[in-house]
Amino acid sequence: MIEYFSKVFRGAWATVAGMMVTLKYMVKPSVTVHYPTEKLVPFERFRGALLFDPGTCISCNLCVKACPSTCITLENATIPDPKNPAIKKKVAKVDWYTIDFGKCNFCRLCEESCPTKPKSVWHSLDYEVVFFSRDEMVRCWKAGTKFVGQYWDRKEKAFKDPEGQIQIQDVQARR
Amino acid sequence: MNKGAMAPDQEQDTPLKSDSMFINLGPQHPSTHGVLRVGLTIDGEMITKAVPDVGYLHRGTSKLAEVRGYHHCVVLTDRWDYVSAMPNNLVFCLAAERLMGLNVPPRGDVLRVLMCELNRIASHLLFFGTYGIDIGAFTPFLYAFREREMILDLFEMVSGARLTYNYIRLGGVMVDVTDEWVAKCREFIEYFKPRLDEYDTLLTYNPIFMARTEKVGLIPPQTAVNWGLSGPNLRGSGVNYDVRKADPYCGYEQYDFEIPLGKTGSCWDRYFCRVSEMRQSVRIVLQALDKLAPGPVMAPGVAKVPKPQPGEAYAHVEGARGDLGIFLVSDGQASPYRMHVKAPSFMNLAILQELLVGNKVSDVIAILGSTDIVLGEVDR
Secondary structure, eight states, X not given: OHHHHHHHHHHHHHHHHHHHHHHHHHSSOOOOOXXXXXXXXXXXXXXXXXXXXXXXXXXXXXXXXXXXXXXXXXXXXXXXXXXXXXXXXXXXXXXXXXXXXXXXXXXSHHHHHOOSSSOSEEEOSXXXXXXXXXXXXXXXXXXXXXXXXXXXXXXXXXXXXXXXOOOGGGSOOOO | OOGGGSOTTSOTTSOOOOOEEEEEEOXXXXXXXXXXXXXXXXXXXEEEEEEEEOOTTOOOHHXXXXXXXXXXXXXXXXXXXXTSHHHHHHHHHHXXXXXXXXXXXXXXXXXXXXXXXXXXXXXXXXXXXXXXXXXXXXXXXXXXXXXXXXXXXXXXXXXXXXXXXXXXETTEESSOOOHHHHHHHHHHHHHHHHHHHHHIIIXXXXXXXXXXXXXXXXXXXXXXXXXXXXXXXXXXXXXXXXXXXXSOOTTGGGSOOOOOOOSSOOHHHXXXXXXXXXXXXXXXXXXXXXXXXXXXXXXXXXXXXXXXXXXXXXXXXXXXXXXXXXXXXXXXXXXXXXXXXXXXXXXXXXXXHXXXXXXXXXXXXXXXXXXXXXXHHHHO
């Protein structure tokens, strides 16, 4: 009988003690953010979606070799040889550059291997990389393309700007 | 059921016989912590046979490593035990550094220890929260994730990722930490210490939680050794084996900490081992923060495409789940000839087929949760 009541008492006390902890945090400010309306800005070193600058790239292939999942491909730009126009000469410029975000590991190895200053390929703070189709996963860049790149829509046979990307700089910061 | 209700052809003195039934637990069960299927043969409420079925998350990373460079393999290691990826990075780097003969500078070693211990806290917090959910207590989960978020913020600040860090590299670590980071880390530890006592109030000494876990899923020490368990599952049975003490790496012999041990090997003991380990990790983190002396974090002369001498190397570390080992064979090429992973989760999972037999169906989740497996590491 005593054991029964002591059990009841211990169970009740545990509930009260647990509620004390909970009540203590009830009056403290909330630790969560209301995601779609409030957005967090990640830290400076955050590895978000990759951006690429076709203007500074020297087409050295180091990022292609550094990538563990071979998601980067690029092609050298060429100019016709002045002596013999039939021969195309490679120059240190990129003709086209693609990153397959379906394969990307977000590991920062390409950014680290990039020799140019400033980096031609780097991680942005964008953590809302959303895709509605597989076509959108493959980002393409050419001379004159914006950093965020374009994707090739196979149905409509046209390059398109990616949709649904947030501008993280416009978001109100929490930190 | 009283005797009058029995079928007339059934003998009165034999116990009630019922048909055995086969049920699938998983692979989509929310309490299996991933994609694990356990085929249970039950006789009434009692389990007569349990067959864990693994392989739903197999990505073939051991094979992939054979066609990837050594730097690329570190990225692959992140994906095994995604809840605590730092020890995964570390164990591969230790094995590869043995092959290449690289010496990590002291600050690099301290940072490695620091990150691994922070990650152990994060991993055990995840266990603490989800185990509460398994048993039926939801509140601790929210508190555990609040603290885990702070650790992930620390990792995000230093490495840029929240789960797949790729922070510990061949020859050292990716980048040095800033003074701001160190201050933030100290602030977190100061915040975290009193939280551990709250956890004890919420879950550890809660009578309902203790009643559900204290005498359930007993693993005798000999059985635990026979099945090759490691980590808190082994120490919950009272076997004092911790790689950090038995085979120190990264200068763990210079740190002052204890190995928490369980007594009976019940679910509660395994749980309590992890909660006590968090306290010990806090001690190690504080010591590591004091040890941080200025200096380089990366060994000089790490090749971009390392081609180590032909040979083999084995390294093991005490990950959050146990003794995580890597066996690397090099044939002088740019990628390993063979990489074998000795994953603690896989071995901790294997004992389920013996442990579950004889228990009630309602205890399956309690036992499964207490082994704290991560399916990414089981299947690799």
